[in-house]
Amino acid sequence: MIRILLILFLLSFSKFFSQNRLNLIPYPQKVEFLEGEFLIPEEFNLDENLPKEETEYLKKRLEGVVKFSYGKKDEGVHLVYSLYPPVLSHLPKNDEQQKERYSIYISPKRIVINSYTKQGYFLAIQTFIQLIEQYKEIGKIPALKIKDQPKFAWRGMHLDVCRHFFTVEEVKQYIDYLAMYKLNTFHWHLTDDQGWRIEIKKYPKLTQIGSRRKESMIGAYVDNTFDGKPYGPYFYTQEQIKEVVDYAKECHITVVPEIEMPGHALAALSAYPELACTKGPFEPATKWGVFDDVFCPKEETFTFLQNVLDEMIALFPSEYIHIGGDECPKTRWKECAHCQDLIKKNNLKDEHGLQSYFIQRIEKFVNKKGRKIIGWDEILEGGLAPNAAVMSWTGVNGGIEAAKSNHFAVMTPGSYCYFDHYQGDPATEPNAFGGFTPLDKVYSYNPIPSELTLEQSKYILGVQANLWTEYILDFKRVQYMIFPRLLALSEVGWGTADSKNYKEFEGRVIEQFKTLDKMNINYSRSIYNISGIVISKDNSIGYELSTSQNPSGIRYTLDGSEPTISSPTYQNPISISKSLTLKSAYFEQGKLKSAISSQDFITSKTTGKSIKLEEQPNENYSFGGAFTLVDGIIGNQRQLGKTWLGFQGKDVVATIDLEQKTQFSEVYFNTLENKGSWIHLAKSAQIFVSDDNQNFKMIKEIGKEEIQKAKGKIRLNVGNQTSKYIKVKIENAGIIPAGNPGADSKAWLFVDEIGVN
Template sequence: MTRIFLAFFIMTSSLVFSQNKLNLIPYPQNVEIKEGSFILSEVLNMSNDLPKKETDYFRKRMGSMITLKDSKKSDAQLVYSQWPKASAGKEESYSIEILPKRILIQSYTQQGYFLAIQTLIQLFENYQTEKKIPAMKIEDQPKFAWRGMHLDVCRHFFTVDEVKQYIDYLAMYKMNTFHWHLTDDQGWRIEIKKYPKLTQIGSKRKESMIGAYVDNTFDGKPYGPYFYTQEQIKDVVKYAQERHITIVPEIEMPGHALAALSAYPELACTKGPFEAATKWGVFDDVFCPKDETFKFLENVLDEVIQLFPSQYIHIGGDECPKTRWKECAHCQELIKKNNLKDEHGLQSYFIQRIEKYVNSKGRKIIGWDEILEGGLAPNAAVMSWTGVNGGIEAAKSKHFAVMTPGAYCYFDHYQGDPQTEPNAFGGFTPLEKVYSYNPIPDELNAEQAKYILGVQANLWTEYILDFKQVQYMIFPRLMALSEVGWGTSDPKNYKEFESRVIHQFKVLDKMNVNYAKSIYNISGKVISANKGIAYELSTSQNSNGIRYTLDGTTPTIHSKTYQGPVSIPGSLTIKSAYFEDGKLKSAVSSQQFIISKATGKNITLEQLPSENYSFGGAFTLVDGIIGNPKQLGKTWLGFMGKDVAATIDFGQKTDFSEVYFNTLQNKGSWIHLAKSAQIFVSDDNKNFKLIKEIGKAKIENANGKIKLNVGQQSSRYMKLRIENAGIIPAGNPGADSKAWLFVDEIGVN
């Protein structure tokens, strides 16, 4: 009888394990649960042939979790077996077989062994309480060769120890590339021995912008000098190599050069003087493409290449205004001499000249997708950030690309309700959105898709003052990115992934990591309901714990229990929070609704917003929520270089006499007020009659907050056309680039 029960227990235990995913991130490609368990309380004897550096890392991470010994006295052993030479693309493959008295790791390379160690560490952490790990076989390898994270140390600086911590986080979740953004307008952070003024002058600024950009407020405190010595960089590179992470350095050119020009003004098109930027944004003064500039950059790159053994050197190439080049006699002569079409062709000339030099040193360049302007350098790779089109264009022309579109991969965006989050750059990129990303664009065929190297997320630090905030912005989104890069993400089962994330929080707690708890907070979504709107609330926890009020008061455990979407019958403020065991467990979320005759009605847009600022789609413009000008997150739609043409269907003839909408102005971020606006009405959605038109002067006088008396109207359809400012004029940040137009809510009364 005992034997029958034991057999039944083993069988059902195995079934339970097979039905529930292991708490691993990123999830392996193949997991097979077997009978039996490995007992964690035993001494684990280490085979003598284990790779030393990786095994030393394993010992350090294990701490007191399990006793490790270099001995073969016990049956419980960790054994390593190296497979024959790997074929291309298999370098990171590994397998783990866990048996009751033996753990066998196999791989082609020490890198594969290191990745197996990360999986083993997570298994030990997950089963530490139970003191036993189910027997299993894991066979695993990543889908993408480039699984990267970026860190900007120019806007705000982070110490060597903090950078090493950042690298450790990447290693934990099997990332293999660290993109180190070392130079920008606001600071030069790498010692170049041939040009000491780069760090003597360029590594400091007189003050820093604080708060939201639109506040235009500064702290009045000198910042710096902050930079890394070459010895410190060698130390960090070695540290990363021991964790099988490649560091790709970025030296910005031809734009984002103010810090360098503050030290060496002769490299500009004008005489200066210059100083490292105290604001965030894009600035007109850039490197001038003259021989002394190229000699300077070549000398800088010589020292960079000596410090970093990476195949790729990132040369920036983004957001380079052409204002100074247009006014520069040398630049105009260079355009004529080389038969270039225009200043965009001059940018291509600049990048191609740098590429030839980098190639001559046995390395390759990678740059942001603006390096496509005027023609891509012959051997360059593209980092596609403005969307996916840069990556598509590169892959179709047989150039490698790393996908890092802002809409999914910018971790300086808000990850929860902006009202409950620390100040961020803008945008809205929650955990679920990161997890939903597929780095292979649908537009590519199988052959073209081979040129997509992988995926990367970027952390720009304009609003990140310290390393605790760095932790907050990358966790838990780094976990989602790691599974996307590994190729095992499944957006249809996001909730299952979310449960694994919450399990990982226990590990981060032990490490004292300041991760974001946004998924615990209440998330609100406006939906169409009964010819109006309703507010759908959700949390990662049991929704029965949500309490809410409709009178603007703070919810308590005795407030209304959420039982489904809440109807919004008129203008009001809803506040909500999550309670567990009678205690408040989340931030209090608050949302004000201003209801008009357009709220909740069908709306269509002739042109779609930018993917970075498209949350909620067209419905965002009739969801009853007025956008906060300091938070370009959930409640605004952003259109780059495009007009807004929105048609609202009231469903029946409707009387109205007033139309309102808001646009923004934030020239430092290339956001300009609309040039004009027109309102039309129709009864058949075909023949529209113009009933109101306003120009730029009236929009500027109202500071973008437009409320128009349109006379007594009665129609089924209303169309609002808002004209984008177009190309940004000279003298403004981003001159010659497309302006942004932001719109929040279209109201009708």
């Protein structure tokens, strides 16, 4: 009897949930449930007024799920379409979101879709498909009204095909994924140091030479190992480009092409070395990173780029052309007589002014062709071109600066929107570029910076995520890295994401996995795995475990052994009072359902203590904030995951309150070297002590040679000390010297656990 009552309760709860929350991503702006239900027929009778191309897409997506046929209105048509009044010509010309507005009215008799445009109808179709997928097994959809439109006009995904190449069919699949979740912009990264991927008929050597490289870097960057295998030639013919653009148009997606300039140009310079400041020879890069050889701003270079842009503009009808503009070292320009003469001739302040001169010349040409340029936020260097839009990736400041100067911006900060970052515990994830951007962090992003006024915020076009492919060798890995994070991006761009309701969103994501399974998409299941966060607890630390499933299924051990169903059940944050290895996993019905997560803790007299930083880490590498330096976790020097703090151009000055006078004789910390990613070991370090947090005395200092000898793993004997406060100052390497990737830019300093014994 009890079992029967439980089943009835679960059924009623399921019905209640379905009646009050739809399994839709992105969630609509407004949903109103009505009386009654629409019985899903075996065959939908379609209004003959339905837009044909979009309806054919609908039929293809639901092939094998339901059937469709065209009928007459007086024969009980199930799916009806009509245009909103007023007609499109009455809409404000600058209101793109209105063009994407739609409504769906589901009554017991029929489903009516309204929109201003075919684009709006196409978006309504995506909602309709998800409703059918949710309710097909039940056989009926609750009567309801949906009124919907996106918050942001630019909802984008980027794909780098230069580091690793993907076929036309794979690119089309990528576009399909964007369409499914109502994204409307595909940013196609077509040129870089490691490969030129688009046919330019006027310059055939770009693909003859620039589309191949002799080998590729493999493994972690610090390993500096290569596969020894020639890569390429890989590129898209102009006919293939047209095919992709036409396909995207059918999905109401704009393709924004990117050609990199003035930096990231090695593949082009390999084919046409006369466009560089030096004679070369050059070859497409085999390593990942940033390189000194860039386009030289001379007339033949501008002629070349204008000819290339002519052919690209003919292929891509998009309003914007992306011209890169990021990570352009000034080393060659500083040494180039022509560049220095150009600076003097045009009264430019310096090489940054020369970059602005370069971008402005390109912009004038693109504007004459009736198009606009967009570039990464480094195009702000030396002054922004008059009509340029900014893609803010190094953080949010580029977007803020652009909007405050009445320039449009697309927000794509690495800390939230770089899908080449880890999305789960790096120990259980495939090799990634670095960083830590899990699903909940993507979902928490608000593209409108709080620093902007309401009027300034109108210049934020929208949001985009980027997929760089240094460590993504095939399309299955592409799928893995974008799913399910693309679903969070979708809802952020639509404007209905609310981080307070993350768990509810996570439940909808898990329901969407059924669709991804049917489509044979290789998505990440990291949200099923156990995630851990170190918290301050009882004058020490605690380890808080969580999972998307029932937390009572979490089992853990503290002796390094593998957890089993008989291991302790997780209930509250686990106190960590000594060095140990904690392993955890999720079990369901007695069976292991997740990867086994493992975390080593190395405790010291600073573990869990109060810590303050004079300068805050860069937002891309700030997970856990200052507390990360006293959380008992030693970072992996081969992975830039969540255990490191990154500072660009800043020193680390950390003051730790030991709470009482404490004896110690050793201080340790770790820094990192990865010059290809602009990460350099510290220049020096000093240790200070104090009893009042006001007057500090230096007790130890080391220089660059000692730090290099220790390879960043610093262990300092400071003699017998007794103090209440300890201050550690770790000096950034400063400006990267010539001959290194990123020369003339601010070096990164990565710092890990600061311990005292």
